[in-house]
Amino acid sequence: MAEVADMTPREPRPVAVPVSMDPMPPASRTQSSPTHMERAEAGEQWIARLLRGGALCSGALFLVSLALESLPDSESVHVLIDVLRKGAASALLVTPVVRLMVAGTTLGLRGEWRYALYAAGVLGLLAVAVGTGLHA
Numbered sequence: 001m002a003e004v005a006d007m008t009p010r011e012p013r014p015v016a017v018p019v020s021m022d023p024m025p026p027a028s029r030t031q032s033s034p035t036h037m038e039r040a041e042a043g044e045q046w047i048a049r050l051l052r053g054g055a056l057c058s059g060a061l062f063l064v065s066l067a068l069e070s071l072p073d074s075e076s077v078h079v080l081i082d083v084l085r086k087g088a089a090s091a092l093l094v095t096p097v098v099r100l101m102v103a104g105t106t107l108g109l110r111g112e113w114r115y116a117l118y119a120a121g122v123l124g125l126l127a128v129a130v131g132t133g134l135h136a
Helices: 036-068 077-110 113-135
Strands: none
Touching: 036 077, 077 113
């Protein structure tokens, strides 16, 4: 004769529930003010955009100056090529300085005063170096 299956109810197995490592309760995470990590990521995104934009701007100016070399020789074309190439070089030189200014500002907004002061000190030294170089 066939055996009858055991139909006694069993206790359900405990299910592992993931525990959040976030110390803040979900209600406080929905506040309008950004968290420390969100501000840090936003600052890094601004810096990346600045570096990318500066490189693209400089490259575009240089490529346009190269394309203008195919035009017939004239003084106005040579002046325009010279201006575009100087603008490309200036964009390459100014991009890291602007990045340092944005980094110092975002570090100050995050409360990391020591690094913000370092950034301000480097900017101050750059200003002194440029100032003394212009007067020489």
